[in-house]
Amino acid sequence: MDYLYVFAGGGIGSMTRFFITKISARIYPDFPWGTLSANILGTFLIGVFSIFILEKGKAWAGFPFARELVMVGFLGGLTTFSTFMLDFYNLSHSHEWLKLFLYFTGNTVLGFAVLITGKYMAG
Secondary structure, three states, X not given: OHHHHHHHHHHHHHHHHHHHHHHHHHHXXXXXXXXXXXXHHHHHHHHHHHHHHHHOHHHHXXXXXXXXXXXXXXXXXXXXXXXXXXXXXXXXHOOOHXXXXXXXXXXXXXXXXXXXXXXXXXX
16 A cells, blocks of 8 residues: 555656746746756755654654655655755764765766766767
């Protein structure tokens, strides 16, 4: 059943991102405001829901699938950047500096390098 909640939340999150991107592109065609807006909104919301769902989960006792529907599904469909930032926060607060560096570098530098490689190989 968890898969269904992730699927439903992901669909809603993806459609929300699509809507934000389309509206932003009409207003500001020369800058990816839609992506920036979705990333900032998703990051804010994962901060809020990480407290409400994960740390104060008793308040959500009647909604046991909240994590799957909201955090994994909706926010995962809206943006994976929010998860990246939550992981970054958790590593920084655990003082795992090498892991933090590797995680950040792997996601940004390595991610950019494989994007360029993929574009080069496809072109």
